[in-house]
Amino acid sequence: MDVVTSLSTWLRGCLSGFGIITREFPEACQIPLKEWTNSGLKSLVRNYGDIFDVVNDQILFLLRKIEGSLLALPWWLVILLIVMVAWHASRSRWLAVGLALSLIIIGMFELWDDTMRTLAIMLIATTITVLIGIPIGILMASSKYIQAAINPILDGMQTMPSFVYLIPVVFFFGLGNVAAIFAIFIYAVPPMIRLTNLGIRLVDAQVVEAAEAFGATSSQILWGVRLPLAMPTLLAGVNQAIMMALAMAVIASMIGARGLGAQVLRGLNNGNVGMGLEAGLAIVVLAVILDRITASYGRRLDYSQTA
Amino acid sequence: MAKIDVKNLYKIFGPRPHEVLKHAKKGAPKDEILTKTGHTVGLTDISLSIEAQETFVVMGLSGCGKSTFIRCINRLIEPTAGEISIDGRDVLALNKSAVKALRREKMGMVFQRFALFPHKTVLQNVAYGLNVQGVAKDERQERALHWINAVGLDGYEHARPNQLSGGMQQRVGLARALCTDPEILLMDEAFSALDPLIRREMQDELIRLQKELHKTIIFITHDLDEALRLGDRVAILKDGRLIQVGTPIEIVTNPADDYVRAFVRDVNRARVLTAKSIMEKTETLPIHTSPREAAKIMTLQHRALGVVVDNDHRYRGIVSMAEASAAIKRGENDLQGVVKERAPTIGPDTYLTDLLSLSADSAEPIVVLDDSDLYLGTLSRSAVLTALAGKSDIDDNHIGSDSKGLVETPEDTGAAG
Ligand SMILES: Nc1ncnc2c1ncn2[C@@H]1O[C@H](COP(=O)(O)OP(=O)(O)O)[C@@H](O)[C@H]1O
Numbered sequence: 001m002d003v004v005t006s007l008s009t010w011l012r013g014c015l016s017g018f019g020i021i022t023r024e025f026p027e028a029c030q031i032p033l034k035e036w037t038n039s040g041l042k043s044l045v046r047n048y049g050d051i052f053d054v055v056n057d058q059i060l061f062l063l064r065k066i067e068g069s070l071l072a073l074p075w076w077l078v079i080l081l082i083v084m085v086a087w088h089a090s091r092s093r094w095l096a097v098g099l100a101l102s103l104i105i106i107g108m109f110e111l112w113d114d115t116m117r118t119l120a121i122m123l124i125a126t127t128i129t130v131l132i133g134i135p136i137g138i139l140m141a142s143s144k145y146i147q148a149a150i151n152p153i154l155d156g157m158q159t160m161p162s163f164v165y166l167i168p169v170v171f172f173f174g175l176g177n178v179a180a181i182f183a184i185f186i187y188a189v190p191p192m193i194r195l196t197n198l199g200i201r202l203v204d205a206q207v208v209e210a211a212e213a214f215g216a217t218s219s220q221i222l223w224g225v226r227l228p229l230a231m232p233t234l235l236a237g238v239n240q241a242i243m244m245a246l247a248m249a250v251i252a253s254m255i256g257a258r259g260l261g262a263q264v265l266r267g268l269n270n271g272n273v274g275m276g277l278e279a280g281l282a283i284v285v286l287a288v289i290l291d292r293i294t295a296s297y298g299r300r301l302d303y304s305q306t307a
Numbered sequence: 308m309a310k311i312d313v314k315n316l317y318k319i320f321g322p323r324p325h326e327v328l329k330h331a332k333k334g335a336p337k338d339e340i341l342t343k344t345g346h347t348v349g350l351t352d353i354s355l356s357i358e359a360q361e362t363f364v365v366m367g368l369s370g371c372g373k374s375t376f377i378r379c380i381n382r383l384i385e386p387t388a389g390e391i392s393i394d395g396r397d398v399l400a401l402n403k404s405a406v407k408a409l410r411r412e413k414m415g416m417v418f419q420r421f422a423l424f425p426h427k428t429v430l431q432n433v434a435y436g437l438n439v440q441g442v443a444k445d446e447r448q449e450r451a452l453h454w455i456n457a458v459g460l461d462g463y464e465h466a467r468p469n470q471l472s473g474g475m476q477q478r479v480g481l482a483r484a485l486c487t488d489p490e491i492l493l494m495d496e497a498f499s500a501l502d503p504l505i506r507r508e509m510q511d512e513l514i515r516l517q518k519e520l521h522k523t524i525i526f527i528t529h530d531l532d533e534a535l536r537l538g539d540r541v542a543i544l545k546d547g548r549l550i551q552v553g554t555p556i557e558i559v560t561n562p563a564d565d566y567v568r569a570f571v572r573d574v575n576r577a578r579v580l581t582a583k584s585i586m587e588k589t590e591t592l593p594i595h596t597s598p599r600e601a602a603k604i605m606t607l608q609h610r611a612l613g614v615v616v617d618n619d620h621r622y623r624g625i626v627s628m629a630e631a632s633a634a635i636k637r638g639e640n641d642l643q644g645v646v647k648e649r650a651p652t653i654g655p656d657t658y659l660t661d662l663l664s665l666s667a668d669s670a671e672p673i674v675v676l677d678d679s680d681l682y683l684g685t686l687s688r689s690a691v692l693t694a695l696a697g698k699s700d701i702d703d704n705h706i707g708s709d710s711k712g713l714v715e716t717p718e719d720t721g722a723a724g
């Protein structure tokens with residue numbers, strides 16, 4: 001009732017506003033999106049605040065666990081683990097040696113702990129992105145109408161300046177790591193969704209038809225044929241998501257994320273170019289490591305290329 | 308009851324197929340419908356039935372609707388109108404899950420471009436149908452291995468499809484389709500993507516397998532030689548219409564229209580025509596016939612040779628007019644003394660290509676006998692040559708018929724066609 005009466009008053013005011021010809025845009029015709037958004041957010045927090053708290057606590061708990069163990073392990077063991085994963089993914093000696101060297105250089109910059117903190121945030125943000133992005137991508141691939149509905153939302157998410165959604169994220173989760181993780185998620189999830197959708201749609205229609213001809217159900221086709229064959233594209237999505245996430249590292253630190261981004265920010269505030277450069281290089285190293293590992297896995301799973 | 312019965316089947320591609328169906332039913336041609344309505348006619352009024360255990364070939368040029376037809380059978384494509392029944396069951400009335408069950412239980416399909424699962428091994432590919440059925444892993448592997456061996460791929464079970472040659476990939480495709488032991492095999496241009504030699508090899512493989520398996524096979528091809536080689540019956544499509552259905556011999560010797568005639572003009576008739584289809588059945592001479600009577604019959608038939616049989620109608624040999632006359636002079640009272648087994652004999656299903664050298668080497672006509680030596684007919688050299696040249700239109704009652712009576716001389720038939 002409330003909404004209807006306020007809407008009708010606004011409409012009436014708006015119509016009468018257009019009746020008078022003035023230089024200024026008629027005041028009565030303005031859409032108060034600001035107020036609507038703010039009151040909407042407020043009521044969200046008022047009604048579902050508990051849920052946000054629970055989510056906040058869970059993520060924080062996980063983050064502490066991962067960050068804690070990464071920091072507790074001796075540096076050489078962490079390097080060894082990363083090198084082993086890289087080896088498993090690529091079977092390339094040069095990549096393994098290169099990654100080990102660059103990680104050692106990070107240690108020499110005295111940025112080891114901050115790198116581990118950033119890595120922990122990246123791991124969690126990417127995991128959430130993947131867990132939410134892939135199902136949405138699958139949904140999007142299931143119908144052209146859903147695709148048409150989701151696409152503009154993704155466009156909006158990617159073109160909207162990231163500062164705009166930093167505000168509501170902080171509103172819900174307060175300043176800190178969790179808010180940063182969510183900001184990263186919003187920025188990183190569109191490529192994950194898009195590439196999942198694309199990967200599934202690009203699966204050879206003849207192969208899918210073959211599965212259908214043998215009477216496979218939709219879920220048998222999805223899990224047994226579409227997803228495995230979409231894997232290289234899916235991993236390209238994971239790769240993109242990680243790159244987007246790292247690109248957000250500095251911006252995320254503005255709302256309280258710790259780690260390398262915070263170092264860059266401190267360098268910026270103090271006019272300390274060297275400090276910013278060191279932290280920036282460490283971010284690049286992290287990006288290269290994660291990129292090479294995911295890209296190698298993507299190539300390994302591409303059955304159309306390798307024999 | 309036929310295994311698969313298709314009645315008045317239509318398929319129209321486009322956003323509003325049912326509106327366009329009216330035009331198609333009135334007989335508007337495919338290109339007119341396309342220009343007027345933007346809809347593509349896939350199939351027009353197809354009615355045919357496919358018997359259990361036969362190899363039914365559907366042939367036609369690219370775009371004539373072959374793939375559409377075969378996909379209507381398992382409803383990978385939904386027909387616009389018409390009826391399809393399998394074992395008397397209305398397939399188009401089935402709901403989605405019943406269609407899936409039908410595909411799982413009754414049908415296997417082989418594709419032109421193989422359409423193997425690139426991420427699975429040969430073993431997993433072949434076992435896919437059983438996997439979908441929910442068969443336990445051990446049984447699945449055992450049955451898959453059996454079929455991998457049956458198509459001659461032993462030792463390749465752990466290879467991936469892209470490690471195999473085209474011919475081998477299609478063997479995997481064939482094994483995959485056979486692994487669930489389906490009654491119906493749908494093969495959409497299964498061998499068209501293969502080199503001629505490999506293709507021939509695969510055709511032999513299919514013929515060999517079918518001798519043991521007795522599946523109902525729908526085989527699509529655009530290659531007439533392949534159609535005639537594999538098909539028990541062949542259906543010819545043109546622009547979505549059924550032009551002719553018949554045995555290979557009927558198609559080659561009695562093309563329904565100019566379209567089919569153009570198709571069969573270059574066909575190697577020697578590979579299609581059998582002894583049975585071109586033999587002449589002459590009146591036989593029982594062994595106890597008097598030489599005088601024999602000479603009279605031969606004269607009446609305008610023949611220089613007679614076929615002699617014993618009391619059980621078993622073939623005994625031939626006798627010439629000259630020999631009969633000699634026997635008359637000697638006063639013999641049956642043909643015992645003059646009959647000679649000098650003519651070559653063959654079975655009724657021998658292809659012309661296999662009896663050409665016999666015919667060339669022998670001055671006598673070739674005698675066609677069945678398994679128990681009962682006389683079926685004779686083949687003169689000129690009859691063989693006429694059939695090869697494609698001049699004689701062999702009429703239906705001639706094919707495998709028992710009609711006695713006189714046979715036209717080759718010179719007479721030569722004028723026809
Ligand atoms: N999904 C489709 N949408 C529109 N037209 C189609 C579709 N599939 C087939 N057609 C058309 O239907 C006709 C028959 O196609 P098809 O059955 O694939 O022919 P064939 O297998 O004999 O080469 C062709 O004109 C083709 O363009």
Ligand SMILES: [Mg+2]
Nearest residue numbers: 373374375496
């Ligand atoms: Mg086709």
